[in-house]
Amino acid sequence: MRIRVAQLNRHAEPTAYDKIRMILKQKNSRDLLALYVIYCQKQWFGDEIGHGFIEGELQWPNSRFKKAQRKLIELGLLEERKGNDL
16 A cells, blocks of 8 residues: 555645644644655655655654554545555
8 A cells, every 4th residue: 555645626725835734733743744744755756655764764663653644644635545556
């Protein structure tokens, strides 16, 4: 399964400012913002997004990584994709 930055409806998609404000309103905003920026960076530069690589970059325990990832999915900022569906 792959995780990527969610593609929302272009007509209703929040701006980068709106997305950052949404993240900053959350309890663990530092973790969420750090993880979201890394996912955006990987997508913008076309890199494969591997969980192990991202966890290594952040040097977080798996539980911390998964908690932040789940919250970003819940907020609609990341989405899960199966197989080669990018």
